[in-house]
Amino acid sequence: MKRKLMRGNDAIIAGAILAGCRSFFGYPITPASEITHAAAKWIPEAGGTFIQAESEIASINMVYGASSAGQRTMTASSSPGMSLKQEGISYCAGSELPCVVVNVMRGGPGLGNIAPEQSDYNQMVKGGGHGNYKVITLAPNSVQEMCDLTILAFELADKYRNPVGILTDGFVGQMIEPLMLPERLSPPPEKSWAVTGDKETKGNLISSIYLSPEELEEHVSHLKRKYDDVEAKEVRFEEYKLDGAKVVTIGYGIVSRILHTAVNAARTAGLPVGLLRPISLWPFPTKKIRELAEKVDAFFVCELSTGQMVDDVRLAVEGRRPVHLYTRYGGSVPTAEELLEKIREKT
Amino acid sequence: MAVEVLKKPRTFYDSYQRKPGTDKITTHYCPGCGHGNLHKLIAEALDEMGLSDRTIFISPVGCSVFAYYYFDVGNVQVAHGRAPAAATGIKRAHPDKIVITYQGDGDLAAIGWNNVFHAANRGEHITVFFVNNAIYGMTGSQMAPTSLVGQKTMTSPRGRDPRNEGYPIKVCEILSVLESPAYIERVSLADTKSINQTRKAVRKALQCQVDGKGFSLVEVLSPCPTGWRMEPRDAKRWVADVLTQNFKLGVFKDVTSERAPYFFKDPDGAPPFDEIKRILGWEEKEKESPLPKVFPSPENRNPQFKIAGFGGQGILVLGLVLAEAGMRQGYQVSWLPSYGPEMRGGTANCHVILSDSKVGSPLVSRPTVLIAQNRPSLEKFESDVVPGGLILYESSLIDRPPQRSDVRVLPVPAAKLADDLGDTRVSNMVALGALIEYTCVVSKEAVLQAIPISVPRKDFYELNRKALETGMEYARSLKK
Numbered sequence: 001m002k003r004k005l006m007r008g009n010d011a012i013i014a015g016a017i018l019a020g021c022r023s024f025f026g027y028p029i030t031p032a033s034e035i036t037h038a039a040a041k042w043i044p045e046a047g048g049t050f051i052q053a054e055s056e057i058a059s060i061n062m063v064y065g066a067s068s069a070g071q072r073t074m075t076a077s078s079s080p081g082m083s084l085k086q087e088g089i090s091y092c093a094g095s096e097l098p099c100v101v102v103n104v105m106r107g108g109p110g111l112g113n114i115a116p117e118q119s120d121y122n123q124m125v126k127g128g129g130h131g132n133y134k135v136i137t138l139a140p141n142s143v144q145e146m147c148d149l150t151i152l153a154f155e156l157a158d159k160y161r162n163p164v165g166i167l168t169d170g171f172v173g174q175m176i177e178p179l180m181l182p183e184r185l186s187p188p189p190e191k192s193w194a195v196t197g198d199k200e201t202k203g204n205l206i207s208s209i210y211l212s213p214e215e216l217e218e219h220v221s222h223l224k225r226k227y228d229d230v231e232a233k234e235v236r237f238e239e240y241k242l243d244g245a246k247v248v249t250i251g252y253g254i255v256s257r258i259l260h261t262a263v264n265a266a267r268t269a270g271l272p273v274g275l276l277r278p279i280s281l282w283p284f285p286t287k288k289i290r291e292l293a294e295k296v297d298a299f300f301v302c303e304l305s306t307g308q309m310v311d312d313v314r315l316a317v318e319g320r321r322p323v324h325l326y327t328r329y330g331g332s333v334p335t336a337e338e339l340l341e342k343i344r345e346k347t
Numbered sequence: 348m349a350v351e352v353l354k355k356p357r358t359f360y361d362s363y364q365r366k367p368g369t370d371k372i373t374t375h376y377c378p379g380c381g382h383g384n385l386h387k388l389i390a391e392a393l394d395e396m397g398l399s400d401r402t403i404f405i406s407p408v409g410c411s412v413f414a415y416y417y418f419d420v421g422n423v424q425v426a427h428g429r430a431p432a433a434a435t436g437i438k439r440a441h442p443d444k445i446v447i448t449y450q451g452d453g454d455l456a457a458i459g460w461n462n463v464f465h466a467a468n469r470g471e472h473i474t475v476f477f478v479n480n481a482i483y484g485m486t487g488s489q490m491a492p493t494s495l496v497g498q499k500t501m502t503s504p505r506g507r508d509p510r511n512e513g514y515p516i517k518v519c520e521i522l523s524v525l526e527s528p529a530y531i532e533r534v535s536l537a538d539t540k541s542i543n544q545t546r547k548a549v550r551k552a553l554q555c556q557v558d559g560k561g562f563s564l565v566e567v568l569s570p571c572p573t574g575w576r577m578e579p580r581d582a583k584r585w586v587a588d589v590l591t592q593n594f595k596l597g598v599f600k601d602v603t604s605e606r607a608p609y610f611f612k613d614p615d616g617a618p619p620f621d622e623i624k625r626i627l628g629w630e631e632k633e634k635e636s637p638l639p640k641v642f643p644s645p646e647n648r649n650p651q652f653k654i655a656g657f658g659g660q661g662i663l664v665l666g667l668v669l670a671e672a673g674m675r676q677g678y679q680v681s682w683l684p685s686y687g688p689e690m691r692g693g694t695a696n697c698h699v700i701l702s703d704s705k706v707g708s709p710l711v712s713r714p715t716v717l718i719a720q721n722r723p724s725l726e727k728f729e730s731d732v733v734p735g736g737l738i739l740y741e742s743s744l745i746d747r748p749p750q751r752s753d754v755r756v757l758p759v760p761a762a763k764l765a766d767d768l769g770d771t772r773v774s775n776m777v778a779l780g781a782l783i784e785y786t787c788v789v790s791k792e793a794v795l796q797a798i799p800i801s802v803p804r805k806d807f808y809e810l811n812r813k814a815l816e817t818g819m820e821y822a823r824s825l826k827k
């Protein structure tokens with residue numbers, strides 16, 4: 001199969017269709033609108049449903065409905081829109097409804113701007129809505145991964161009956177790169193829990209209410225056990241030039257691409273620098289970082305925020321090694337040269 | 348008569364096992380509450396219409412949050428006000444099923460107004476049962492959007508004052524001005540006669556959905572003795588004497604007989620792989636001839652381009668054609684549009700990388716090649732070019748040549764050459780032609796394969812081809 005140039009945001013929908021996603025409910029927002037455009041064009045052609053909802057709140061609740069009914073379904077937005085979706089994501093997690101939610105992050109808080117940022121890490125990874133829940137969060141850094149990780153997102157969502165977030169940024173969304181269409185379909189599993197409106201599924205109930213403290217405690221414990229399971233099994237990361245590295249850089253999304261270039265330049269200059277790229281932000285590669293902390297001199301975290309993921313790195317390092325942080329935000333993005341200079345200061 | 352009232356419809360569970368506590372026989376509603384009556388009318392209608400095995404009932408937030416204790420149908424419980432949105436998702440997933448939302452006045456007319464309004468406006472094939480008792484029952488007697496002027500509640504202790512709280516919302520009146528809804532009626536549970544009318548309305552609304560006519564809503568004026576702090580008997584009387592005076596009963600909209608039925612297609616069954624390829628435009632075209640190999644000199648290898656100019660000069664397309672040709676030529680490639688802070692002042696730019704190895708940062712901060720199509724771009728990016736790099740600039744528009752002496756400079760009067768061809772718009776392809784002739788990074792054949800992909804307008808192909816050749820010819824003439 002030949003490669004084809006595709007925009008990151010479009011590749012999300014290519015992945016969704018391959019994963020048998022049957023409905024998309026969205027609301028336009030820059031820089032995520034191309035996802036909605038692609039969904040409007042392709043999903044009905046694939047026989048599925050596309051609705052431009054009246055709001056982000058409506059779209060996530062349409063997702064709630066479609067997922068209750070057993071469909072693979074999704075929505076996508078950018079930061080301010082994601083704030084509105086948090087109610088519905090909490091309900092999906094509470095009712096154990098699988099779904100995929102994409103956030104192409106832009107600058108905040110408030111209206112911020114449409115330039116790329118990574119300041120919704122905490123919102124997605126720590127659970128932006130109310131209650132004890134987690135969203136499995138994947139962070140693609142290329143057009144290929146926008147497609148591949150969307151397929152994986154649907155699979156994980158069904159496997160754990162939980163919302164899965166794709167957390168990406170304006171650059172990865174707007175970027176065009178070759179895509180190799182994965183030659184596999186991902187048929188959804190049987191969903192015996194779904195409410196499909198026939199006699200057989202009448203006994204099922206989709207709900208997040210547990211009125212008595214005992215019941216809710218048991219339900220939340222059940223969710224907690226599920227999340228422990230996810231943490232044990234679903235950690236994903238990429239290692240680059242970690243062999244002999246004394247300084248490990250850590251970044252995700254577009255930052256990992258810039259770090260990749262900076263690490264190459266550092267190695268060329270004889271500096272022992274490597275890159276650890278978390279692909280799953282939750283579950284976070286805590287164990288891997290803890291192992292590295294035994295071997296390396298320092299960590300260098302770069303984020304397009306005032307520093308959110310760095311908290312998770314510090315928790316993993318447990319004070320054993322210095323964790324340096326370099327941040328840009330507001331839409332400013334560091335160049336590879338800039339990062340190299342900052343890394344050099346630390347080695 | 349008494350026997351009939353006590354008979355439980357089959358669409359109710361025999362006993363309410365989901366209800367906590369030991370009493371699994373009676374509902375959780377207060378004595379004299381209208382919810383029980385309406386539940387029964389709905390359950391009976393589902394029985395008699397043979398719908399209970401194909402219905403999904405959405406429980407809202409409010410006193411009827413536990414409606415799923417009672418209805419032996421598919422049950423989904425949703426967030427406050429969101430039932431019409433969730434119903435949309437469900438109905439589109441299962442167009443052959445009957446989808447019901449059951450909502451109170453706070454749920455529907457306050458927090459969820461936008462959702463019901465748009466579901467109605469889309470003409471969603473769902474049925475909404477809207478219980479209007481002019482009060483928030485469950486949360487303890489606060490003002491509802493339908494509370495009457497002067498009505499005292501916990502949050503309007505001096506009585507609802509229109510200057511502070513506005514007037515009660517007339518849901519049926521508002522929704523019935525929309526084009527899409529098929530059937531909208533307001534009924535009440537005040538007495539036996541009105542209950543009979545409600546029974547008919549419930550059936551009609553469900554029939555409307557069965558027949559594929561679109562959105563139906565029945566507003567039911569309903570007693571809430573607890574919220575109103577009244578005896579059940581007085582509450583019924585208050586519905587008859589006061590509520591119905593403020594909320595006119597009757598059919599507000601009914602186009603069920605004249606509207607043609609419509610049924611959405613069942614979206615089950617994702618398409619096969621070949622069909623997906625077709626949808627995404629992945630069909631293999633007729634075999635394209637293999638491309639000649641290119642041999643760029645060392646200083647031209649692994650180029651990182653910054654391409655900049657005015658919006659309208661075809662800057663982004665130039666980059667796309669280059670990336671497409673590069674991919675065909677076997678490179679790893681990336682293309683990134685100007686984005687964020689760089690995107691101002693009417694200028695456009697993009698970053699293109701062609702690389703023998705994996706592309707790291709798609710951002711080109713130190714270009715090896717700058718293509719500058721206007722003066723501001725040249726001035727802005729000239730200093731970023733790596734020593735030994737190349738600046739290709741639009742010499743028919745830029746009157747100030749690059750100042751750097753440590754880079755190679757290729758002046759190309761692209762706009763003028765394009766004008767001579769009859770269309771300034773193809774100046775981008777003139778520049779590209781000069782670039783590939785000078786650097787040999789991709790072959791002419793690769794660009795010719797790329798053009799129809801990146802420039803969908805077929806009538807432009809010939810002109811673009813000529814422009815490309817003109818640019819190549821121009822660069823050749825400079826070499827001599």
Ligand code: SF4
Pocket residue numbers: 375376377379380381382410480484485570571572573574
């Ligand atoms: S508070 Fe009112 S609406 Fe709620 S159950 Fe009691 S009577 Fe019915």
